[in-house]
Amino acid sequence: MRAVKRRTMATPDAAPGPLAGDRIAAAFARCRARGEAALVTYVMGGDPDLATSKAMALACVEGGADLLELGVPFSDPMADGPTIQHAAERALAAGTTPDGVLEVAAAVRARSDVPIALMGYLNPILARGVERFADGCARAGVDAVIIPDLLPEEAGDVAPVLASRGVRTVFLLAPTSDAARVEAAARAATGFLYFVSVTGVTGARTAVAAEIGPTVAAIREKSPVPVVIGFGVSSPAQARALGALADGVVVGSAIVQRIAEGGTRKARAERVARFVRSLKRALRR
Amino acid sequence: MTVPLPGPRGRFGAYGGRYVPETLVPALEELEAAWLAAREDPAFRAELSDLLTRFAGRETPLGDARRMSADVGGCRVLLKREDLCHTGAHKVNNTLGQVLLARRMGKTRIIAETGAGQHGVATATAAALFGLPCDVFMGALDVERQALNVFRMQLLGARVIPVESGSRTLKDAMNEALRDWVTNVRDTHYIIGSVAGPHPYPALVRDFQSVIGAEARAQCLALAGRLPDAVVACVGGGSNAMGIFSAFLEEPAVKLVAVEAAGHGLASGRHGASLAKGTPGVLHGSRSYVLQDEHGQIREAHSISAGLDYPGVGPELAHLKDTGRLTLMQATDAEALEALQYLARMEGIIPALETAHAVAAAREVARALGPDGLLVVNVSGRGDKDVEQVRRALAAQAPPPRKPARRSRAGAAQRRKGGSR
Numbered sequence: 007m008r009a010v011k012r013r014t015m016a017t018p019d020a021a022p023g024p025l026a027g028d029r030i031a032a033a034f035a036r037c038r039a040r041g042e043a044a045l046v047t048y049v050m051g052g053d054p055d056l057a058t059s060k061a062m063a064l065a066c067v068e069g070g071a072d073l074l075e076l077g078v079p080f081s082d083p084m085a086d087g088p089t090i091q092h093a094a095e096r097a098l099a100a101g102t103t104p105d106g107v108l109e110v111a112a113a114v115r116a117r118s119d120v121p122i123a124l125m126g127y128l129n130p131i132l133a134r135g136v137e138r139f140a141d142g143c144a145r146a147g148v149d150a151v152i153i154p155d156l157l158p159e160e161a162g163d164v165a166p167v168l169a170s171r172g173v174r175t176v177f178l179l180a181p182t183s184d185a186a187r188v189e190a191a192a193r194a195a196t197g198f199l200y201f202v203s204v205t206g207v208t209g210a211r212t213a214v215a216a217e218i219g220p221t222v223a224a225i226r227e228k229s230p231v232p233v234v235i236g237f238g239v240s241s242p243a244q245a246r247a248l249g250a251l252a253d254g255v256v257v258g259s260a261i262v263q264r265i266a267e268g269g270t271r272k273a274r275a276e277r278v279a280r281f282v283r284s285l286k287r288a289l290r291r
Numbered sequence: 292m293t294v295p296l297p298g299p300r301g302r303f304g305a306y307g308g309r310y311v312p313e314t315l316v317p318a319l320e321e322l323e324a325a326w327l328a329a330r331e332d333p334a335f336r337a338e339l340s341d342l343l344t345r346f347a348g349r350e351t352p353l354g355d356a357r358r359m360s361a362d363v364g365g366c367r368v369l370l371k372r373e374d375l376c377h378t379g380a381h382k383v384n385n386t387l388g389q390v391l392l393a394r395r396m397g398k399t400r401i402i403a404e405t406g407a408g409q410h411g412v413a414t415a416t417a418a419a420l421f422g423l424p425c426d427v428f429m430g431a432l433d434v435e436r437q438a439l440n441v442f443r444m445q446l447l448g449a450r451v452i453p454v455e456s457g458s459r460t461l462k463d464a465m466n467e468a469l470r471d472w473v474t475n476v477r478d479t480h481y482i483i484g485s486v487a488g489p490h491p492y493p494a495l496v497r498d499f500q501s502v503i504g505a506e507a508r509a510q511c512l513a514l515a516g517r518l519p520d521a522v523v524a525c526v527g528g529g530s531n532a533m534g535i536f537s538a539f540l541e542e543p544a545v546k547l548v549a550v551e552a553a554g555h556g557l558a559s560g561r562h563g564a565s566l567a568k569g570t571p572g573v574l575h576g577s578r579s580y581v582l583q584d585e586h587g588q589i590r591e592a593h594s595i596s597a598g599l600d601y602p603g604v605g606p607e608l609a610h611l612k613d614t615g616r617l618t619l620m621q622a623t624d625a626e627a628l629e630a631l632q633y634l635a636r637m638e639g640i641i642p643a644l645e646t647a648h649a650v651a652a653a654r655e656v657a658r659a660l661g662p663d664g665l666l667v668v669n670v671s672g673r674g675d676k677d678v679e680q681v682r683r684a685l686a687a688q689a690p691p692p693r694k695p696a697r698r699s700r701a702g703a704a705q706r707r708k709g710g711s712r
């Protein structure tokens with residue numbers, strides 16, 4: 007059930023076709039078989055520098071993350087709260103480019119089969135050129151791209167290009183999405199769907215509204231792909247509660263905060279791995 | 292309100308669209324529906340028209356700039372006096388319209404971003420008029436340089452929230468307003484102050500500002516018996532420009548001159564000339580020309596005028612640039628400062644620093660048109676908000692006093708001369 011492990015960076019010729027090497031589906035299937043929700047962890051690429059973010063991504067994997075999100079920093083992150091804004095500022099101050107984040111992805115891919123999704127705003131992707139960006143993703147072993155300012159109806163110039171390189175485009179749904187929008191997202195969905203748990207921006211919160219249960223259930227009913235819940239998840243207890251509702255739970259700002267607490271690279275990696283392990287434990291039944 | 296609507300999904304050619312978090316989509320759809328219904332609703336139009344007349348003071352005059360005409364070689368120069376609108380700029384045309392829409396949609400809270408503070412003041416004013424709570428996001432740098440407008444907003448009962456992120460100017464205020472909206476979208480209406488942002492804002496704001504063009508066209512015909520050879524407006528996001536251009540888009544003989552902020556000069560890289568120097572990209576919800584680096588990171592704009600200190604521009608202007616319909620011009624900080632004093636002395640009008648950019652370019656256009664020419668300049672706002680900043684800028688420009696201790700009559704005269712330049 008495991009796809010072949012890629013120890014080297016795939017060449018463009020060897021880039022997976024649309025259906026080849028579906029690490030995302032495999033990861034969710036594994037979790038489902040164990041009766042647990044997948045743990046999706048977020049690290050900003052280049053925060054506070056490329057080498058450290060690489061170590062943090064690997065610490066997530068070591069801690070048991072089932073899927074890795076790597077942030078691509080942008081100067082104007084309108085869907086992000088202060089924690090991830092500051093991470094982006096640190097990454098940009100260190101000179102991080104999309105290529106740099108792809109290097110981090112390739113380094114993880116050389117050591118692990120964990121599915122990798124880049125998360126970044128549209129403009130840097132357009133500036134690079136969608137085709138070149140998609141080639142870079144395929145070469146680095148990136149499985150999916152999450153673009154918070156790209157709606158399904160605006161994705162016509164982007165998603166097919168990514169798909170032609172075997173890279174999935176992940177769309178988001180929100181508590182404000184009505185039935186028609188859920189259906190449209192479900193039609194366009196590849197990889198997984200990302201349900202934003204709160205009406206708001208990213209950032210760790212102490213409580214996520216309990217009433218999202220029926221909304222998530224309705225989305226899962228319509229969706230051909232797994233549905234994860236993200237934004238605001240900050241503790242193992244919260245992860246556990248939300249994990250009962252969905253196929254996966256995303257933890258972002260809470261990890262970014264632990265990286266920002268400082269210390270040596272090793273100390274940060276241990277702190278992150280420990281936190282990820284505690285999340286993973288909470289998601290197990 | 293007879294301007295043509297944009298194409299499907301708010302496209303102006305290759306520009307516009309809706310690049311926002313999913314959370315906002317229902318609110319944008321609701322706003323679009325409310326606006327499309329309202330613009331066909333006689334009751335809404337009557338109410339807005341009444342507010343524009345009795346509250347905002349429309350219609351604003353179109354008047355001859357006689358001394359300026361003589362000075363530039365005889366070209367007839369007509370000034371469209373948006374500076375005479377209540378609150379001191381064209382911005383109120385849009386905020387009154389949008390507050391009416393907010394009420395129609397049952398929204399109970401208003402937010403806005405502001406650069407110069409003019410849009411913030413106009414929003415706070417409209418919110419006060421309808422008893423709605425109002426939060427205005429303003430870059431921390433702009434809070435400093437537009438202190439008077441901050442206080443005006445507070446007097447009007449609004450809360451001004453300084454934004455410390457990024458370049459601490461208009462673009463960052465807009466990011467923060469969008470974040471607030473994503474969080475409070477169910478009960479809050481976001482009044483965007485220019486023809487920027489996701490669909491339907493560029494078309495909706497132009498619609499509310501098109502009253503400038505409709506009046507100016509009729510007034511110009513009445514006054515001069517013909518259409519102007521050129522219409523000049525400054526461009527930050529582009530709302531006063533699209534407002535006045537909208538009545539002349541289908542008149543190929545009328546040149547549309549869009550004046551951007553050249554800051555320290557286009558070559559310096561420190562400017563706000565998105566149309567002239569930007570490249571297509573996505574910022575704040577729509578595709579347009581933006582100032583960005585090779586990696587797609589948004590650059591900081593620069594202008595002496597907070598209202599033009601923005602690295603983006605409305606998508607319709609981007610489209611009009613590509614189709615060759617626009618004549619692009621720029622004015623530097625120094626040229627704007629000079630033009631502000633020029634209009635003050637020649638015509639008895641202290642324009643806003645934003646507007647002063649248009650005045651600087653208008654002098655050149657008028658000279659080129661010559662004695663048979665007919666030119667309309669959009670005086671988008673008045674300069675009261677800027678006098679303190681202008682005083683400081685002029686003091687900095689003046690040669691330093693030689694010997695502060697000596698106070699001869701000649702020395703005082705020299706200082707006076709230097710200080711007023």
Ligand SMILES: Cc1ncc(COP(=O)(O)O)c(C=O)c1O
Pocket residue numbers: 380381406407408409410484485486525526527528529530531532597598599643645646671672673
């Ligand atoms: C007087 C005045 N003119 C022009 C502008 C620029 O905005 P726009 O290009 O949308 O007209 C502003 C913005 O603050 C302003 O206050």
